[in-house]
Amino acid sequence: MFSVLRLTAVAVVALLVSGCMTARNLEFEWQNDDRRVVLMPTDIELSNLTAGGMAVPNAEWTANAEKHFFNSLRDRLAQTNAEVRVSNKGLDQPPTQIKLIKLHEVVGNSLLVFGPGSRLALPTKTNGKWTLGPSARFLKDHYQSDYALFVHIRDSYASGERVAAILVAGLFGVGLQGGVQRGFASLVDLNTGDVVWHNSIVRQQGELRTIDGARETADKLLTGFPG
Amino acid sequence: MKYPWKTLSLLCLGLVLTACQTTSSKETYRSAFERGATPGKQVENLDKKIPSYAIADLRPGERPELKSDEAGLWMMMDRAETGLATSGNRVNDPQLNDYVQKIVCKIAREYCKDFRVYIMRVPNFNASMAPNGTMLLHTGFLLRTKNEAQLSALIGHEIAHYLRRHSSQRLKDTIAKTNALAFIQLASMAAGVGAVGDMAMLATIGSMKSFSRDNEREADGYGLALMVRAGYDPIEAANIWARVIRERDAIPDNPQRNAFLSTHPPSDERNKALNDLSSTVENANELRTGETTYQAAIAALRGGFMRDELAKRQHSSTLALFDMLLEDGHLPGEIHFYRGELYRLRNDEGDVDKALSAYRKALAEGNVPAELYKSHGLTLKRAGKKDAARMAFSTYLELAPHAADRKMIQFMIERKL
């Protein structure tokens, strides 16, 4: 069964990745009053980390987290006087949107791994300028928006047994991974496709299952978001 | 397709009456054996022989309860599905997709709407079913199956995984076993005996895999019932495995697969078990194989599947596969061509002659792609037959004037390279 394999892979990979990534925050100020922001499909998945170290995805938590997190993001954006729109999700997305999301994954990833502050920073990328290119205009026309906010979150929680295992392992000097929260958000100017603002988090706490926790995570992820 | 409908309904009645007398496996809901669902005694015999866990099938359109681990699996696959649908190696050909989806519906009946099939361009004999009804079908399977009955056997097998909720069963099993494993490892570390931890690990992996093999056996049997119910000759399910065995045996020095670590039962066992099960189906020879329809459905794409097969560079098993396809006898010119391609790309001692001979056979059969003339030319050139090579190249350009390599070929003709 490949899904369980993939989950294990995700857990292993999460460990690897945290070594390569650093938080990144671009300077950005709203240029004018055109602040219509379309919220791209929030890519959230919550899992329960079992004692054996397997991440088991949890549908109920994810459904709650999506609701809470979306509301928190919308509230947070509302504080900036932005007008929030919601994009289509899943298979209802127009093909160009799917292409842009795929490109954003690679751009966001390049930003984390090769951007300033990373151990692997490219000498040609010190200016912090990243872009999705002019086809981002599609979203401007399709959603009547000026900006798009892309959000990606992965969250796992240690189950009771896992916490016990971590404690026991600690006694013998063995480090086991507890729950991890990783995510990033990018604000893209739909006139140019440029990533005008970006932030990421990788941490061992964070709670998306409750309203307060989701709010805290949304705030953390949008730290430095232009007010 | 001849169902003895009258006797059938009588038999169904009999089935319902006897249902009360049978043991455990009958008490849970298993859609393939529900009243009215079966065409008759054919499936009744099967039911008695199929191993089964006391877990109820999902009902048509049913989704697991949101709080369950099973719902977590569904959620994850729902998300992954967007990725699959737009994945780089998906086969988008509408006709082939329609054809396969139609067969899925024929097998799944009232569950038809619960399944989405994604045909993936992977040259492997494989398919898989995700817990939410996302089915992956590899093109390597389509290349290897001979007829619609064989395809139905595979689809039946995968649908059985879904109905019998094997992913969910296995997830529970894996969580339970990995939890125990973490503690055994820690305990043995505390005792200063790391080796015990390693043994425990091996035992755990072994035990998870044996659970998986049991699932596969159940899916084979249940899938057979589904294909018979849809009117396909069950012997074809066993025949698939005979073909797999033939390919496997063609690999020299093939290390015996470790039965303990294998997720699937050995092909020989599956072949025999399915043979035995099909022999209990009455009048099976009146059921369909659907060879002509199947071959027509894949004809336009088969060359591409063979090209992908060559990329594996497992020459001995690929040659055995091409032998089997030649015996089946559909579009032999195309098969000879790809056989020639195998030799040309392998380029071992004597392969130039073997390639030339295969191309000649392809030309004799006719119905070959224009590309043959280019490959023929390249091989003739390698054999030092430059004039013949140039003739082949010219023919290629006549047949494919807009080919991507036209300029290069033209250059080779002019410069007498």
Add this chain to the structure above:
Amino acid sequence: MKIITATAILCVALTMGGCKAYTLAPAGKPIVVANAFKATPIIDWSRVQTNNVEIWTVDGPQLEKITFLSGIEDGSPLSPKHWLASQLKASTEGEASKFHKDMGSIEIAELVKETFNRSGYQKFTINNIQPDRFVDNDGVRFDFTFLTNSGLDKEGFAIATVIEEKLHIAIYTGTKEYYFKKYKDTVEQTLRNLSLKNGT
């Protein structure tokens, strides 16, 4: 999920070279590339090199990159360690295709195609193969398109030649959307002016 996988692949790919950092190849300054070629970058590039393999990028190797491979000998595979093994197990089962000294232009293009397929890329399609010059020798140039496993469209071209039974090749790839086109002209020009370090 895809980002995690992509990041993991990158990290793994990079840690294989000991998380080797990129250094600057500034515009206008002549350098030796992949231990074999002389080049003068027209714009600033970030470069990383191991033996006969060198990669140049501006925005990140997943967005666009030039891969230089020099002096591949008869019987060696094209794929260096830097190209990660396929995510599709099937295509990695057999032995990798290898360069043979008697290969012609069309066979070299086939070799590149097989190597990409093996590296887990999808639907690799060659659009144009034509005679060209590379490092002051007769060679071949071809354009191609392919998809990443997650379905992102990519575009590229390669230019290659065989000198004294050894293959020299440069491959430029980038996302079809924006990045490939962004540097295509400067890459063409740089590759046209490439020469062999030790003369021909």
